[in-house]
Amino acid sequence: MNRSFEIVKRCPDTKARVGLIHTCHGVVETPVFAPVGTQGAVKTLFCEDLEKLGIQLILGNTYHLYLRPGVDVMEKAGGLHSFMTWKGAILTDSGGYQVFSLEQLRRISEEGVEFRSHIDGTLHFFSPEKAVEIQLALGSDILMCFDVCPPFPCTEDQARQAMEITTRWAKRCKAAFEQNALPPAPNPEGEGGRRPGEAKLLYGITQGAIYPELRRQSTLELVELDFPGYALGGLSLGEPRSATLEMIQRSMEWLPDDKPRYLMGVGTPEDLWDSVEMGIDQFDCVLPTRNGRNGQLFTSQGKLNIKNAPFREDFSPPDPACDCDLCARYSRAYLHHLFRAGELGAMRLASLHNVAFLVKLMRKIRQSIAAGTFVKEKKAFLNAYRNEKAPV
RNA sequence: GGAGCGGUAGUUCAGCUGGUUAGAACGCUGCCCUGUCAAGGCAGAGGUCGCGGGUUCGAGUCCCGUCCGCUCCG
Numbered sequence: 001m002n003r004s005f006e007i008v009k010r011c012p013d014t015k016a017r018v019g020l021i022h023t024c025h026g027v028v029e030t031p032v033f034a035p036v037g038t039q040g041a042v043k044t045l046f047c048e049d050l051e052k053l054g055i056q057l058i059l060g061n062t063y064h065l066y067l068r069p070g071v072d073v074m075e076k077a078g079g080l081h082s083f084m085t086w087k088g089a090i091l092t093d094s095g096g097y098q099v100f101s102l103e104q105l106r107r108i109s110e111e112g113v114e115f116r117s118h119i120d121g122t123l124h125f126f127s128p129e130k131a132v133e134i135q136l137a138l139g140s141d142i143l144m145c146f147d148v149c150p151p152f153p154c155t156e157d158q159a160r161q162a163m164e165i166t167t168r169w170a171k172r173c174k175a176a177f178e179q180n181a182l183p184p185a186p187n188p189e190g191e192g193g194r195r196p197g198e199a200k201l202l203y204g205i206t207q208g209a210i211y212p213e214l215r216r217q218s219t220l221e222l223v224e225l226d227f228p229g230y231a232l233g234g235l236s237l238g239e240p241r242s243a244t245l246e247m248i249q250r251s252m253e254w255l256p257d258d259k260p261r262y263l264m265g266v267g268t269p270e271d272l273w274d275s276v277e278m279g280i281d282q283f284d285c286v287l288p289t290r291n292g293r294n295g296q297l298f299t300s301q302g303k304l305n306i307k308n309a310p311f312r313e314d315f316s317p318p319d320p321a322c323d324c325d326l327c328a329r330y331s332r333a334y335l336h337h338l339f340r341a342g343e344l345g346a347m348r349l350a351s352l353h354n355v356a357f358l359v360k361l362m363r364k365i366r367q368s369i370a371a372g373t374f375v376k377e378k379k380a381f382l383n384a385y386r387n388e389k390a391p392v
Numbered sequence: 393g394g395a396g397c398g399g400u401a402g403u404u405c406a407g408c409u410g411g412u413u414a415g416a417a418c419g420c421u422g423c424c425c426u427g428u429c430a431a432g433g434c435a436g437a438g439g440u441c442g443c444g445g446g447u448u449c450g451a452g453u454c455c456c457g458u459c460c461g462c463u464c465c466g
Contacts, residue, residue: 038428059427097427105429118429144427205427236426244426264427271426286428293431296424309421339431347431 004196004228005260009370015252015279016369021057021229021260022196023089023141025081028056030260030281031369033272033362034091035288035355039064040084043289044348045355047086053359056088057142059284062134063095063126067117071137079139091284092140094131094173096147096166096205096233097265108148110165128172132202136181140200143181144231145173147205152237159209162234163218166207170222177202203229203262210243212250219254229282230255231262236271245274252279269298269361269385273378276365283362288354293347295339298357302387304332306350311336324356325349 009018021028034057035042035050042050042058050058060080065071077083080090098115099106105116112127131146146169150162181200204227208214222230232251235244248263255261262282263275272283288298295307299319306318314332322328326335326349338346361381368377 036428043428044431061428064428091427093427098429100427102429147427149427231427233427238426262427267426283426285426286430287426290425290428290430290432294425294433295431305423342431344431 004199004201005258006196007258011277011369011374012372013375014277016276016365016374017279017281018366018369019260019281021089021142021201021282023057024197024200025087025089025141026056027197028089029366031272031276031362031365032057032282033358034059034282034284035358036061036284036286037084038286039068040080042351042355043293044344044351045289047084049352050086050088050355053356054363055355055359057282058086058088058090060090060092060138060140061095061098062092062131062138063098063115065092065138066095066134067119067124071134074138079137081139089141090139091142092135092138092144093264094135094144094146094205095126096131096144096149099147100149100151100234100237103151108165110168112146113148128169129176132173132176133180136177136200142229143173143177143200143202145170145202145205145227147207147233149207149234149237150209152209152234152239154209156209156211156214159207159211159214162209163207163214166205166233167218167221170204170225170227174202174204174225174227201228203227203231203260205231205233205264206251207234208247209234210239210247212247215247215250216254219251223254223256227259229260229262231264231282232280233264235263236266244271245278248275248278248280255279269358270382272358272361273365273382276369277374277378285358288358289351292351292354295346295350297350298354300381300384302385306332306335307339308336318353319357322353322357322360324353326353 004022005019007017007019019030021030036059038061040060065074074080074083099113102118105118107114112125115124115126117124126146128146132143135143147166148162150158204222204225206218206222208218232248235247260281261279263280265285266275266283267285295305297304297306297318300321311332316332317327318332318335319327335346335349368374
């Protein structure tokens with residue numbers, strides 16, 4: 001049996017845990033935040049930056065990389081790792097999110113999804129099998145099942161349909177994965193399995209929008225299929241935060257304790273603390289890079305729109321508590337100026353800072369779980385982040 | 393000295409033959425962004441239409457005068 005995930009430490013007060021995911025490209029310490037590199041690049045950053053931050057896992061996107069540069073190029077390059085020179089682990093999203101985000105450009109059937117390329121309008125077809133095949137060609141370490149992500153809001157009927165087809169596709173993804181990704185490996189230990197880190201991992205994705213019963217059914221059916229990790233999909237699409245938290249909390253009851261739980265597309269610093277507390281191990285989010293490009297910084301004292309007028313003459317560091325390449329050297333006024341002047345470096349510095357901020361936040365979270373101070377640290381962080389006075 | 397063109401938001405300009413609360417872009421102020429179609433999106437502030445008369449029910453728009461700028465001719 002392949003134990004790709006091990007739990008190292010548990011929080012005495014909450015469901016939070018510290019763990020390790022063994023991938024073909026190194027160990028990933030959890031809870032982890034993975035920056036999103038849709039097109040084989042974390043926007044404005046280079047591998048050197050990610051390495052310097054100690055990042056162990058990044059995302060790539062099947063749909064985007066399939067369209068450009070194309071699977072042929074990826075294969076000739078020897079896979080995405082080699083292509084972009086990334087030595088760490090890569091998780092590829094299956095393109096399921098694009099089923100949602102490219103709503104106008106696709107048509108769903110039982111067999112799969114017909115997409116029109118957002119680049120040149122050409123027609124393409126993704127089946128669960130094809131999504132897996134492409135992810136294998138990319139050389140992904142953690143593959144995601146091809147799912148249908150319904151929008152918010154959506155009716156219970158729509159949510160049910162999306163959830164049911166996602167489950168059926170999960171079976172097909174798993175079959176395709178087992179056929180192509182797991183050639184019988186000689187095993188001198190005689191246990192008929194691999195050692196940790198020798199196998200690629202295919203995660204299942206739960207759906208069900210914000211309907212608890214659908215969520216339950218989705219989760220239980222996927223658990224039945226026995227994936228090495230489970231993702232919570234279709235959340236943080238605009239639904240009330242309380243609903244998101246409720247869906248996470250409920251899902252934790254149905255998911256096996258000994259597998260990594262991945263909350264897709266989240267999040268904000270508050271979301272990360274709250275979700276880890278409930279037992280989430282993995283995150284990814286475009287927020288640090290997208291907001292970075294748009295001039296919003298995460299800081300220890302809350303969000304900061306660096307383009308705002310008051311920063312014109314503020315020569316203090318963006319976040320005094322931060323030691324990233326931005327904060328260690330440049331002032332708010334300078335970054336403000338770079339944004340106003342449309343200098344590309346502004347987006348890079350802000351993205352770098354935001355990614356560093358979340359990565360360091362996760363490190364702090366892991367350490368506090370291990371030290372048994374999670375609850376205290378969370379409270380302290382949120383007090384400062386929300387700019388409230390510490391309780392006396 | 394003469395002729396022509398032009399003066400409308402901070403800036404560059406739209407406003408057909410006169411007709412509701414004068415528009416755009418950029419700039420400015422702020423908010424937003426959650427498995428990236430995103431160097432993006434939304435909202436807001438800002439103008440006694442150079443000035444003074446006149447015609448008209450009604451003038452940024454037509455007429456007269458005047459000031460300023462540009463171009464050309466002397």
